[in-house]
Amino acid sequence: MSPRHDVRGPVLIVGTGLLGTSLGLALRGLGIEVGLQNRSPSSLHLARDLGAGTPAGPDFRPSLVVVATPPDVIVPHVVAALRHHPDAVVTDVASVKGGLSEAVAAEAGDAVARYVGSHPMAGRERSGAAAADSDLYQGRTWVICPHESADAGAVAAVRRLAIAVGSLPVVLEAAEHDAAVAAVSHVPQLVASLTATRLADLPAEALGLAGQGVRDVTRIAASDPMMWSAILAANAGAVLPHAEALLSSLEEVVGALRTAAVDGPGAPGVMKAFAGVIEDGRRGVARIPGKHGGAARRYAEVTVLVPDKPGELGRLFAEIGDATINIEDLRLEHAAGAKLGVATLSVLPARAAELTAHLEELGWRVMA
């Protein structure tokens, strides 16, 4: 039987939370020997019972060590792993990479050559070994941040690990990585939380008017406070310039709102200020890549009204399936209190008319 991967085992996983346990499950599924370590015996035994690997004693000899502990204890664990396993490559999965290799080098000296930091962009709303899944890394981006003195062989070992569990490896410098996640992840988390805070004291009737817009803007506000506090604190330097720019834009908006509230909506400068904010946002959102990492591609949208009774959405899915037209994206929306949902299907523009005709023929109400 030909191997389905080229990871050199055994692999030692330090930390059996969501990321560590999921990685163990994925590697065990490939037939790779996995040793597990965790400060808490009960968490360790849960990961073992789930099939993520075997508790590793002091004589376990890994080729690769993955440190998947909370961010504040990453460095001592990486240093310890480099010392105890003098032939192993060591990586970690922390979501902020700046300063890690310097801190490791300060303690471990030249052994830092065997350390390569990385950040698999995988996660769930739940945490801990109990939420683990062998498919967690499938289809995700796994950022690798080699420092200047990293061995090429160590970088290649981390890349092979990412590919083996189904991720897409992307190489970035630590500072580039931290600046990128500040803008595309940490700032959106902050504003989602600040916007959701505005809903906390509204009357129930007001919340009844909440549509898809505010739901989308605030969805990630449900995230874990401890994890996010640690991430924001660790990446403060990269988040700060974005937060300052946001603050300054918001000050201008508040100024325009005050003028409009006092002097009326037609007061000089008011429309220009608001239009500028919306225009700038349009330029920004247009830069988010579409599917497959390419430039944003325009799909045609076909909107279908779905009676909200059992089986109707299932029937829609079945009948879309029968059409053998590739659905590129799908969005569902429900009005509060209405017995009707709205499904928006994205398809290649060339196929939209065909899908519309197919669905209308079957009795669906379609908004072209």
Added chain:
Amino acid sequence: MSPRHDVRGPVLIVGTGLLGTSLGLALRGLGIEVGLQNRSPSSLHLARDLGAGTPAGPDFRPSLVVVATPPDVIVPHVVAALRHHPDAVVTDVASVKGGLSEAVAAEAGDAVARYVGSHPMAGRERSGAAAADSDLYQGRTWVICPHESADAGAVAAVRRLAIAVGSLPVVLEAAEHDAAVAAVSHVPQLVASLTATRLADLPAEALGLAGQGVRDVTRIAASDPMMWSAILAANAGAVLPHAEALLSSLEEVVGALRTAAVDGPGAPGVMKAFAGVIEDGRRGVARIPGKHGGAARRYAEVTVLVPDKPGELGRLFAEIGDATINIEDLRLEHAAGAKLGVATLSVLPARAAELTAHLEELGWRVMA
């Protein structure tokens, strides 16, 4: 044949943009006589050709007038309608309601009793008659804002209109309506635009790390600048207190980021400040009602890996349909560059195991 509605016609629609033309189509579909007026003859003729009604001359005698013009000319059109049609009920569809009835009363005197402002919460990313659809109002909330001197019969006529075109009428005072949409619609639009602006100058590699979070937060940033500038200007008084509170929270966040950037993530007060922001956001987002306007209900999520090749998503839909399990919600996610999508299906907790077993039996990779 029994009538499918109890709207008393004819209906005059002033303004043949997206909302006016869509309303005409819906009413014509019910067999109601519709007259159309628009300053621009070409827009008027397009609406007529689409089947939204007939251009109305000065001797058209409506029972109900709907003013669907841009917000800055609503009041003169409402006043003119009250004068020219002394027996008609008059409503409008502007998204900011405060001050309208007072402005109408100042010009039209006691005739204001026949005016009842309203706001159908329907819209699309496209605008104009060409984007119109007879189903635009289906399943949407239609807010009705009667003022103190409004006739009960006029309020009832607007309510019957909303119900006839498939909307759910909700009665709110104008000030309550404006305060509600400030928090659940106008502030989310502002922060989505401000956050998207942060993406405008990022390197392409950084945007390659964009996941579902930032896509959700910034989706509505693609909206129309002219329309949104007018809305923000008109509702400045209600948006201002939320924007000021947001500004003050953001100032605290920037302070904590500066402390963390200078004194390190362990500096006193840093973790407490960030955890407070995330906790407050969690309280706010938890107040958004779930489906059917009820309290948020917990669904179980079943996550399925979908190979990104033609027909696979269709096959998934077909096989979900075969299971005859009601899918309450669905989310699709694609990693940049990965040939794999992740579909998250929400179902009643009691049905999750059954759906998982059904899909696994058919060869799908499911993350429970």
